[in-house]
Amino acid sequence: MAAEALPGTATHCPYCALQCGLRVTGPRPVVRGDEDFPVNRGALCVKGWNAAATLAHSERLTSPLVRKGGELATATWDEALDTIAARVHEVQSKHGRDAVGVFGSGALTNEKGYLLGKFARVALRTSNIDYNGRFCMSSAATASNLALGIDRGLPFPLADVARTQALMLVGANVAETMPPFMRYVDAMRAEGGALVVVDPRKTPTAQAATLHLRLTPGTDAALANGIVHVLVRDALIDADYIDRRTEGFEEVKALVAGYWPERVERITGVPQAQIVEAAHLLGRARRSMVLTARGAEQQSQGVNNTLAFVNVALALGQVGREGGGYGCITGQGNGQGGREHGQKADQLPGYRKIDDPEARRHVASVWGVDEDALPRAGKSAYEMLSSLGDDVRALFVVGSNVLVSTPNAKLIAQKLRALDFLVVADFFLSETAALADVVLPTAQWAEEDGTMTNLEGRVIRRTRAIDAPAGVRTDLEVICAIAARLGYGDFFASSDARQVFDELRRATAGGPADYAGITYERIDAERGVFWPCPREDHPGTPRLFAERFPTKSGRARFHAVAHRAPAEEPDADYPLYLTTGRVLAQYQSGTQTRRVPELTAIAPVAIAQLHPTTARRHGIAHGDAVTVSTRRGDARFTASVAATIREDTVFVPFHWGGAQSANRLTIGALDPTSKMPEFKVCAARIQRSAPNAEADGERK
């Protein structure tokens, strides 16, 4: 195999869901792109190139910390673990088992996510476990399950993107959030394909588009309905496909008769000619593709918005066709695997539902516990966090910086402080860890083994390349150690990744996300295996839906979803839309990237992007210190004035904590089904900051 010829250990980037292949060499680790890994073929963005910078970092935690007399102080592992066991026991005996919550992460390996879910159900026996993927993938997941019967981000390999002829990206800024993705888009364009980008901002992705639909925040479903209206009007739907492979189109057709272009223009602010052009680009291409991301999904109408765009792909007859279809672009590194193995409040491994008796029986037998002992569905992420101090009195946080990443951050800070007991496992003292009673130092990506599942549903291997610093344990070791202290050591006998994976394979067998046939050896030999893969002699499933949909009827389901306004709209007091998102050189809550000098040099401070006209009206110049306010709080930014944003909208990135925290501004409104918070729309106002106002809480 050619892989042997390349130097270093083959593993994957610790950041986004593209999971670019990396090679790590040397004792002082150096990172290069892995030219052998098919997804990125050696390409990396600045985050990947600098992935090693967090490993031997001076701020790395190398010893447990326990709060003594109000201050966090170093402690031995025994001391920390004893404290945890004692306090958990105390809280649970006083307030019941559900009073202890667990908060996981889409950054954890499949093995960790799986073991954490088992830990909650078996060792803590609490129903309250959820994870930060709730803030990321839950709307798309719900929509995909409803419409297509399964939730695998891309139901086809990324290479299909290069082969389509018209690609619509909805609320996806891949040029900044996963740059090597653009190579596929460029290849598609080079073959004459068209790129349509739906985004309130003219992002670098939108700048590369054939057509940019600059919609008003919160109007995604109206736009999608308008596009289907034009497809129907101009006979560009695939009637034969709709007839053979779908159900529910008549309702959608009747609904979209009320979304004629002039009306949709008025709702969305997208010129009607562009709505028509978008429909024509998609409808006249032989192969076309619709991909959604957080822009449309992180709204209180997120599920509906996504369903409305799935309708577009279904009406075009593309879902299940090679080189076309619908997909969602997963965000976090293991955002896909993280939502499959039981970190979700309502879920058991293998994407099983926790209220399904069959699923409970199977998983209980693999775990060797009584089926009735398994808890039922618990609170979703935001619901759990906003109940801290009341229902949930003690909380485990693993691999997540909830204080920065949760909407309405000021409220969440109060809630975290109201806890009886907080444990955080992380490798840096994040904003959340700083509030903890016990902090456990854990290993990082290059120091551990495991598997990740990338945005294509390709299960890949994270391989240990270097030793973790002394004093640090892997998350798997930590989970097993705590379980042992709680008296459940027998159920958590091994912290070896491969052995945990083998158990995961058994637990997922027969479920929708079936990993039973995937082995470490196969992953290495095949450069990843696509789930579902029920048997070792099964080739894996790069493409879904060719024959049928895994729904009850075998058909895909249209959903008639009307446009509904976001929870909060601009008014006289808060006249602007506020939308949030990512910038290229930072990642998520910034716990990792804000500690990398190469990255902070590029993106040193949180900016607030606004239109020149809006800036003039408020007397703001480029580079000014500004304060953005909403009904929930204020935050301070540096103005970035650019005509690439709508006049009625301000954009702020969410990678910073303290006074620069975007989530002090966002609203806690949730989608009724997915419980996704509305990160992407709320009402705000902006003004120049008073010159002597002081930034508080900013990390040094």
Place this chain on the structure above:
Amino acid sequence: MKKERLVVVGNGMAGARLVEEVLARGGRDRFDIVMFGDEPYGNYNRILLSNVLAGAHDAKDIFLNPLAWYEQNGITLHTNARVHGIDRRAKVVHAADDAILEGYDHLVIATGSNAFVPPLERAYVDEGKFREGVFVFRTLDDTNAILDYASKVKSAAVLGGGLLGLEAARGLLRLGLEVHVVHLMKHLMEVQLDRMAGLILRRSMEQMGLRVHLEKVTAGVIGEPNVQGLLFADGSTLDCEMLVVSAGIRPNAQLAIDAGLEVERGIVVGDDMRTSDDAIFAVGECAQHRGKTYGLVAPLWDQVRVLAERLTMTKPDATYTGSQVSTKLKVMGVDLAVMGARDADGDDEEVVYSEPSRGVYKKLVVRNGKLAGAILLGDATMAPNLLQAFDRGRDLPADRSELLFALSSEASGASVLDMPDDAQICNCNGVTKGRIVQAVRGGCRSLKVLCDSTRAGTGCGTCKKDVQAILELVAGDTVKEDPSVHHYVPGVPLAKPELVRAIRERGLRSVSSVFAALAGGVEDAPSKPGLASLLKTIWGKDYDDERDARFINDRVHANIQKDGTFSVIPRIYGGVTTAAELRRIADVAEKHHARMVKITGGQRIDLLGIPKERLPEVWRDLGMPSGHAYAKSFRTCKTCVGSEFCRWGVGDSTGLGIEIEKRFQGLESPHKMKLATAGCPRNCSEATTKDVGAVAIEGGKWEVYVGGAAGSRVRKGDVLCVVDSHDDVLKYFGRFMQYYRENAKYLERTYDFVERTGIEKVKRVLVDDEDGICARLDAAVQEAVDAYVDPWREADWPATQNQFAESLAPAADDLVPLRRASGDG
């Protein structure tokens, strides 16, 4: 809880929408809902009737609520049932001549409006029955009747130059009728437009073919029994075979009047949408609120939302305080958006931009710093912005021009060379121009080393060309090319001369055998087309053709278009054709529904919009050889008329061009080759800016030019030599093309190749035979010419079973695309 009875009279845009809104607020648990509709259908979108009339929308696709919807939602719908009375004391409505009685707790009147028909002599044959050929335009039945009648006549008049009248007129025009618009007022759409806008709109409509008659009072209809014309009050007449009356609407309030409710122009309602009877509400076009009636859908929907909130008690104190109106004219080809006030009033500020020659007129009415009204005619690109400013009462920018014109500041367009040092070149890796410059100064002298060192271009890859430009700027002549830059294709680590030698020595005749022998067996998809081209050049007919090595264009011998269809260009030697050939091309274009037939820049005819699976049949029907307009090969030889006809011609450029094209057609090359011959130095066929060109000069001589370009860059070709005969032109053309084929990098055009090699060197090799290879070059090109086979013969002998099948054959999943040179035009 016992359910209350909610009765809705009217199943149109307001009535049905009200019920939807009530249901969306849990109304099904609260009410038994009964609806009455005049028409036999469910509810359809009346807004789209002008689309139906214009043939743009199928009538069956405009239904918002099919009959099944009522049933699914437990609604009793009486279709075809006219309500003729309300017994307010007993709270019962009477319908269908008392055949239907329905009691109510809450009654909603949503009877909409009727078409207003001015008094016209002889318009009716009976009480309420129009003469044949006279129509109103309100309902789906009206629309179908108009469509049906219009198919039998040749001319029509529309009475009324308002919004709906113009949309109707445009629809009739599309049906092929001669259409007149007769309007009472001094300009069109006077309700929404000021005089200037009306004048410009008139001209735009006339340019479309409508005939507009203003300030005409129509007195009556001429013709017996059918309409034959109109008679005006001034005694003049107009011939027309049908009349569509679209002179406005009148609220349909008769039911309310009969029931003794307060009615002025419409049924009077308060902010709670209640009539003078507490149990009866009115919404939509039949209602009059604060003295206003509305004829547009948005206000109607605002009203029903308020009423639904009150009825369901979800917001029992909701109030309706009036709507701001805006509308757009749905006429293809004329952009018109209007909103709010038509003219300034008192202290209002009026901002006007007028450009009648382009049909553009923009006007804003600004009141207290907010938008009170706007007219956008001819250019509605800013309409969404203005609409939102208007709808939301946004503060306007001090510089009002920002509202009228799109900001151009988005376009950067600045050359990378002019950018400041702190400009970011590589976004993925945050690399500034300054850092790249520094790296070059620090010794990075090749693109690969520079990219590796700075990491620019290692993410999405888009900025590589900018990095190269900076490298060249800073390093100047000291740019060192790294070895891989010289590789003919990225997947095989050899420069072209070594690669050619290895292929010849080892007898490698297929792309896969090259990978096997020279690249360790690793196939690199992006390298395949380049290798295929080279192998064809080297081996001619002995080349072992593997289809998967080709671009889609080369697989199916046609040029893929952005919508996935193909363009077909048959060869027309020297641009000279015959009437019979043209006729045949025309027949083929019609038979296969070519979406566009275009004369190309290369003097031939392009049939666009052909689906892949039809290609073989198109070629068969044409019976002409391929023009190779899709390939990296000899394309065409453009000619001027030459000495045979032209008064200035000194050489037979047409004859020469035909000879050239017949000889070199289909010759594969690293990139496309476009040729031309000119009959005199006036150069009408632009031969001096072609890849290879010949220009006739006095004395029967020809100048041979090579390396010209008139594409994304323009370069005058270099004179290779001056010769005396057609044969010599052919000889030097062939020799140069073979030299280029053998030595250019894949996708290197002749102008880059000539510049890279240097014209003096090219002359020494090809004219002075410095390297002693001229004889071999001549023989090689002859061999290639002999190997020519018209690829369109694959129409009858497909190379693979699904060569022209609709879907792509499965490709390698893990193919990671590299940035390629763009396709050829």
